Amino acid sequence: MSAENTDPAGTAAGSGPPGGDAPTAAERRREQHGWYFYDFACSVYSASVLTVFIGPYLTSVAKAAADAEGFVHPLGIPVRAGSFFAYAVSASVILAVLLMPLVGAVADRTGRKKPLLAAAAYTGAGATTAMFFLGGERYLLGGLLLIVANASMAVSMVLYNAYLPQIAEPDERDAVSSRGWAFGYTAGSVMLVVNLVLYQGHESFGLSEGMAVRICLASAGLWWGAFALVPLRRLRDRHVVRAPGGGPAGSGWKQLVATLKDMRKHPLTLSFLLAYLVYNDGVQTVISQASVYGSEELGLEQSTLIAAVLLVQVLAVAGALGMGRLARVYGAKRTILGSLAAWTVTLAAGYFLPAGAPVWFFVLAAMIGLVLGGSQALSRSLFSHLVPKGKEAEYFSAYEISDRGVSWVGPLVFGLTYQLTGSYRDAIISLVVFFALGFVLLARVPVRAAVAAAGNPVPDRI
Template identity: 80%
Template sequence: MTANTAEPTEPADGQHPEDDAHRAGPAERRREQRGWYFYDFACSVYSTSVLTVFLGPYLTSVAKAAADAEGYVHPLGIPVRAGSLFAYAVSLSLVVAVCAMPLAGAAADRTGRKKPLLAVCAYLGSAATTGMFFLEGDRYLLGAFLLIVANASLAVSMALYNAYLPQIAEPDERDAVSSRGWAFGYTSGALVLVLNLVVYSGHDSFGISEGTAVRICLASAGLWWGAWTLVPLRRLRDRRVRGAGGEGAVGGGWRQLRATLKDMRRHPLTLSFLLAYLVYNDGVQTVISQASIYGSEELGLEQTTLITAVLLVQVLAVAGALGMGRMARTYGAKRTILGSLAVWTLILAAGYFLPAGAPVAFFCLAAAIGLVLGGSQALSRSLFSHLVPRGKEAEYFSAYEMSDRGLSWLGPLVFGLAYQLTGSYRDAIISLVIFFLAGFVLLARVPVRRAVAAAGNPVPERI
């Protein structure tokens, strides 16, 4: 792996260590922004092909093959309904991420070296995803383990990746830059899904079994993730932090984390936004990760139908991310996000009543999801970037990433428990409505202009 290792010059006395980034010329900023986009391009294939489409139904089938007569598997002696295993594994992976992200963020801010940490997380996740090729038979424990490693690695890497946004984009650029990043991710997801659809639907002509085709699609996502990560590692640059020590970075990271937790109490409005985001994004992430299980197990849809539906989501999410970015310039990011949460609530209500074996209705629902998915995520990220005190980017974005992925364990846990208790995926899916309703109320109460000013940042004309 080759990366740009040129070190930036030390800031002059009295300068903030991040000021150099904000004084960079437009050409230098654009170069970093283009490199930054490509991490979304690299890792979004995991979220799309692995987490959303293939792994849920496939791991569930592997768990069912290992289940006892009552339909339970027994990891560590704990009785778990085979249909709930995937949701529980997703939930556990995010608990693991909670433990790792604050340390990674604090260490990155202390040392100023986010790139090496980003590389470690990206390639650990890539290797675990590629290893899913060996998931077959009744190896449900292997599948759950690889899922936990890959998903936790993705969450930590995204915290480090998101922390670059305030460093590479001026305040009035961030909505557009963040939206383009999401658009890059959805573009790559759509491209690889087309290839997955060819491999899966034509597995007989390729002389391979259906299970082998799924395992090839899973492993190829890991290879894609690792290969395209080289681009941001070459384009992005580390910013040296004054007085940072190399050998004491880990211990210093914990001390810095404790200081950050105290510091965050000084910014209650930023914390209010994080709480709102934690709640509504928990619903978003659970819908993304459990949609294929709902479609295959409850609605009885074929895998090719699910792939096509997710492909539709990917294509429309690009337009949705860019379109909602334009809406934010007119109405402000907060109002645009609130509108998307109202649409999410209607989507879940419609999903509850969706008839089984009706692919056209499922496609309509997928189209609605695509139009709000990218925009709600991109605008949430750019809005939060305005609420972060300068110099605390990686640590605050670790807290944000906890809300984005690391603390989104509650939704999958509720989903899995609902199915375990009722045996109905419809009951599980409708339980997620509460996350969007509560998130809407909490976000509506946040005075974002005051929050930006309280963080010491310039207030954009529209926010």
């Protein structure tokens, strides 16, 4: 396991630069501002590539390469063309689960988060930019680039999140985390507007629809790579002192098991992670299935769904900042619990939405946007208080796996409910159980005691 992260003078890694001097407020703000810009850099990948463009386009490329029965044959395995995108995403999750604990442990043991962040960021940005070449029948290239980009994104977020305890004092973290999410949603909104203008007006620009999509995909990679320069210039690595016998990290799975075993020494931290796993699964399922609900149950057009995604991005900025302010008054835990109650109300409203009424779907999108960014940002900042010093990247790898690698139960419940009832309305309301159970589990976590048990100072409000 990771050694306690300190410099030679014995200063905690999160409290000072390599020389052992505590950073000034100005130095801390400079790092925070740089940190925000990684969210600004990489969020366009989630907003434009994953949410809007790559799924339909890669599916169309796979269908163009399919045989008469509608199958493609990667590595000689028959795969229905319409399923290829989903399988590629699943493969990227498996790769990320293998890599995240390994990279997190290496980052903690060496103290060199920044070179690892640069490697992950530019691998992902390069793979995304290369999606420009996905013309014709190159579905295998598309699948490979998607796997690399998705896994790189997940690994980079482990390293990015692990900086939060080092660049922000305990009482600052809710606000700093919320601003990071706000920066990300702002970037996603800006790039989504630009891409949608290009896509919807491609004929006036003299472009085919396919070329417009490929430009949109590549532009997200270029944006990611360009703005990643800001955090890489401003963030600093901290020195570490290795514990006796601290050897190299093991395989991804071995390291994950070791991390979870270490978490057993901090059962309250593990209790929070379990609550987060449950309610975040509900959040991720709503995000991924809302467009299916809108198109299949409500009969809405693609342009309406894309506009709703943009509305979510815009309002998530206000939601993240607004809930950050609420956390300063009521504490992060109470604010998250309030957001889970709001998610439940939102799903109930979605169940009763009339078909063919885009205005009400926009209202639902607005409700999702207002609670989405805040619940994610405050969960991250609250978890940062529960991580023992020197194990930031290692613990955040487990957090990121909860965020990305284990969010499959919700889609399964959604799909099974639809299969049994034939109703997408029943499927969407079935997700209430994730928010209700997550609420109960989080309410039972004594967060002040959990922070103290992790060896961290307890903020006045948490």
